[in-house]
Amino acid sequence: QSALTQPPSASGSPGQSVTISCTGSSSDVGYYKYVSWYRQHPGKAPRLMIYEVNKRPSGVPDRFSGSNSGNTASLTVSGLQAEDEADYYCSSYAGNNKWVFGGGTRLTVL
């Protein structure tokens, strides 16, 4: 299975909103509603921010939201804060008990 496609970088000023895309295919993102998003700070393990396209685990601020359209899923971070500066990865179920990650997007808070 091929990696999902994410833009390598994104940026925004504090308080602004930024959206990160995650493009797959009709075999993963476009077919299964099991897209997750993870945030990873340098030297740390990833943290789950969104699951099942648009659901937030407990403890994740409602500034984080997810959506999808066709073969593309998106993560929107509203009200950017300094702590949001990190790498973000999408992941999708790809069928046959296989999963795939995106290449990652480095979010910079200007």
Place this chain on the structure above:
Amino acid sequence: QVQVVQSGAEVKKPGASVKVSCKASGYTFTDYYIHWVRQAPGQGLEWMGRINPIGGAANYAQKFQARVTMTRDKSINTAYMELTSLISDDTAMYYCARGTVGAYGPDDYWGQGTLVTVSS
């Protein structure tokens, strides 16, 4: 509370094998999958496979199919990932992560990572 603790860093020579352990606590081990994800230095996350601790069935990414074996020991709530025929490109941080049964993928409980360095 839920904890996932991995074994320590490893240094291996090319051609060797490495076996990383992942000990879970704070939940019923057989109620959740264990996923294995690796991250080469400066690179992104790469899904390697997952094991269902109940029966031990494992599924692997095609890239690793020939070289990886995932197992578990239910008596000590521990999962293992063995990678054989190591090459320098296998130098990476290896993570295990709990996963809800079904199509959900890794959830919010990850190990601290195990750095595997392959060098002659």
